[in-house]
Amino acid sequence: MPAEDRRIGHLVVDSGGFIKNAPIERLCANAYTIPEVVSEIRDKQTKARLKILPYELKFKDPSQESIKKVSEAAADSGDIASLSAVDIKVLALTYQLSKELAPEKEIKEDLKNVETKEQIGADPAVDEAKKIRGFYEGESSEEEDDGEGEWSTPDNVDDDDSDENDDSDWITPFNIDDVPEEVEEPEFVACLTTDFAMQNVLLKMKIGMIGVEGRKIKNARKYILRCTGCKFIDKTSTKVFCPACGHKTMRRVACEVLDDGTLKLFLAKNPKCLKSRGTVFNLTKPVGGKYAKNPILTDMQPMPQQRVSKKTMMRNNVMASDLDAMESPFHFNDTESKGYRLGFTQRNRHFKNPNAARPKGKKK
Template sequence: MGPKVDALVVDTTAFIRNAPIHELSSNITTVQEVVNEITSKRQIRRLVVLPYDLQLKDVFQENIQFITEFSKKTGDYPSLSATDIKVMALTYQLEKEKVGTEHLNTEPQMKKELTFNRLPNDLTNVAGFFVPGKKENQKDSEIKDSEVNDVIEKFDALNCSDNINGVKLDDILAPVKEESHIEKNENSSDNEKDYDSEEDDDDEEEDDDDEDDDSDSGWITPQNIASKRQEIILEESGEPLKVACITSDFAMQNVLKQIGLNMLSCDGRLIQQLRSFILRCYACFKTTSVMTKVFCPNCGNKTLKKVAVSLKEDGTQVIHISSKKRLSARGKRFSLPTPKGGKHAKNPILSEDQRIPDQRPSRLARTKNNPLDPDYTAGYSPFVMRDINSRSAMLGIRGNMDIKSLMRHEPNNARRKGKKKK
């Protein structure tokens, strides 16, 4: 079997699960961040002795920007990492180079629901009710009396005879002898019953044999699950794909499928329905399509939940709320820790408009050493000096960092440190 994909972009899950991706394509590509995510010794050993050449490519910034904006519109942006976005951007970049972008979507296609009226508009065929039809035109339905009289005269002129071609016919109203016919029917019915019972016995025996033969065929058992997965991965298609991405991340699959890019899975787990997500506040029941929000724009509480939405024919949104996920107020009320000052304070963020420190790195960390600068003072070392002693360096603060001071858990709870003593 020849290669199924001309250019295959690989996610981290394919390397972790040791998928036979060399059987899918001879041109396998990924980004450097995917290789950096592999930290296990066993997986690194497999990565060193790959039976194919793994190509690492850089992604253009415009493609990363397109994937980022598209994932925000579908609502999958909070579920994606920077590596996931780069993998999808590389797939989009190769698709643009090899095929083009005319067949790709620039906006997500919202799922539409078809609604049907419970009561039909035509009430003439309602069960249990009689609706009289429209009166027909009386001019068309009226028959002239002269025409009726002509028909009666013609029927009166007809003569009926008992002889046809010299043969006398019996009286059609003569009684029929039914006794012999009934006896014959009884005998034939008994024979049919015996024959049917024999056929039923034969059919039951044949069904039992067929069930025994087909009991193991078509079922997935622990013995053949590996071969079934291999068949799903290596299932041949009509034409080989130009570009595809292999991943098991459902958020990535949702974005790729809505764009129109081809995708594969390591174990056959592919999404069947496209979904779009928004944030819904379970305190004031307002919604927002900005998936980067943490606090509700209406009430200001941190009570936003991601829900799936679809569109009706008239354009109204339908929110699909899962009844399995129950809301709980546990852990919502607790005493706050004492606020701390300083330019590197990490206080919990309780509202969207709360003032936070700049978290800037030190001056030494912000200096750039450029030996080719015309104002460069000769005699100094051309090597870059690293800041390792300042408080910002100890806290791991670098330039252009996102502030992550949000409380995921109650800060007053004791944290586990080390192993439990026996």
């Protein structure tokens, strides 16, 4: 098949495609993206390549209806917490183009699974442990080794298997021309991204997607939140603190709903239940006021609203009657606000919090 016929008709490109320098002009006939994708790229080399693209890059914003559909699908698959607003817009644009340019293709919009037979909540073993005084470690799923294992003897080995196993299933230089070539048909509308959460939503909705440098998932998964302390399960995938015990121990776990309606969880063998941040140094003293940055310890902790003061709103109102008497709203440096007088806009005013998250470099 010619190379021109193998190209995708309409391709929506995420920031990963530009950063990895994917050959977009050879992958598609029409390339799309949103303005937010280009604005979030900070790599100098990528910015230089975007100025001299060998193809036409079309900018288009998705509709509100498409954003709503994709947000609901991402919430049902459990990936809504891992997606940013730009990622949702890229997915919404792909969904919108699929509806407009390929209406005959079936798109799965409802990702809700059937109701499970098991009760979604705390582990029943933990409920029984509440009646027992002292600590409860739970039942071990590993069998104890008594040191007397079973030995395999040569009598159990079937010698006839080696004779029956011929070279009929192997690909050799002599039969390579007879092997049928399995080539997938190109999608008319697809999305190019390296984000696994975005690929999972696209695969769930049965929308075309391609990866870069082999970074592409093959099987779609559904994720839920599970508390490592009380084993509570939450399907919303947006909770930070456990609704049952209140601790910050919610972890994302892959799951599967079987044919009989039972929920099957895929747990790691050595899960990292708790983080060591905040266990070495003492917590900082709580500070009041608008510019306080206290650590979030509970789900119902009050947070400052960071509302703009009335004086700042009057200063930025270009239609005010006494604008000439006040400071210009287009002034570059802020020297009149209360935050400047208190020193919150100055650098290195306070000591660093050892429990705060440290920057890991600029995002590309």
